[in-house]
Amino acid sequence: MTDPTITTAGTDKIVISHATKVIRRRTVLDDVSLELPRGDIYGFSGINGSGKTMLFRAIAGLIHLTSGTIDVFGQRIGRDASFPAGLGLILENVGFWEEYTGLDNLRLLASIRGAIGEREIRAALERVGLNPDDGREYGAYSLGMKQRLAVAQAVMESPGLLVLDEPTNALDVDGIALVCRIIREERERGATVLLACHNEPDLEALFERRFYMADGRIVREG
Numbered sequence: 001m002t003d004p005t006i007t008t009a010g011t012d013k014i015v016i017s018h019a020t021k022v023i024r025r026r027t028v029l030d031d032v033s034l035e036l037p038r039g040d041i042y043g044f045s046g047i048n049g050s051g052k053t054m055l056f057r058a059i060a061g062l063i064h065l066t067s068g069t070i071d072v073f074g075q076r077i078g079r080d081a082s083f084p085a086g087l088g089l090i091l092e093n094v095g096f097w098e099e100y101t102g103l104d105n106l107r108l109l110a111s112i113r114g115a116i117g118e119r120e121i122r123a124a125l126e127r128v129g130l131n132p133d134d135g136r137e138y139g140a141y142s143l144g145m146k147q148r149l150a151v152a153q154a155v156m157e158s159p160g161l162l163v164l165d166e167p168t169n170a171l172d173v174d175g176i177a178l179v180c181r182i183i184r185e186e187r188e189r190g191a192t193v194l195l196a197c198h199n200e201p202d203l204e205a206l207f208e209r210r211f212y213m214a215d216g217r218i219v220r221e222g
């Protein structure tokens, strides 16, 4: 029998309805409503503090909305699921273990879901140009290597939804081109991609729809 608490409408889209978040009497997300069909690359632009990261945190289930709802492919976040099933995430301040190598970091993260094994983990590292057998600890990585590892962990489980907040931070020209290629490949695989960035023409060229945010609101599309 179908569980009546599971939302079945909109299984092929992300539906954000009047999403509002107030933190210490400041409205940081203000009545955001969007429908994002599965399978496209959606870009979010806006000045610092306009609410892109807050929106991404809400979609990822990392913050609870003050009011409004977010349904990801038919699952209401915070009710049917704590976070979207099959989520790959890059957000600032999402940490790795400093004293472990990149490979050991990914092994630990992969062990949470148990969905992939050693072969996929190594392939994810190679895909972002990191050597799986590099013995250095994460704490000794350069900023660009750290960002590459963040991309590897986001894509390693072939997620259905990629939420990428400034995924090319700290990357050189080659790194940016590589991440753009990976995002394009992920989209071709069928992933839906939400992407926030600042003046990154290479990333912006990937956007299929683009939303501008200001003061916690979507102010325009285009």
Ligand SMILES: Nc1ncnc2c1ncn2[C@@H]1O[C@H](COP(=O)(O)OP(=O)(O)OP(=O)(O)O)[C@@H](O)[C@H]1O
Residues within 6 Å of the ligand: 023, 028, 046, 047, 048, 049, 050, 051, 052, 053, 054, 055
């Ligand atoms: N933990 C917090 N407590 C209170 N306010 C916060 C917190 N985190 C963010 N904010 C506020 O929420 C608003 C939206 O911030 P957010 O990080 O979503 O912006 P952004 O568009 O991602 O900016 P950036 O381009 O700098 O990453 C800002 O005014 C910020 O000061």
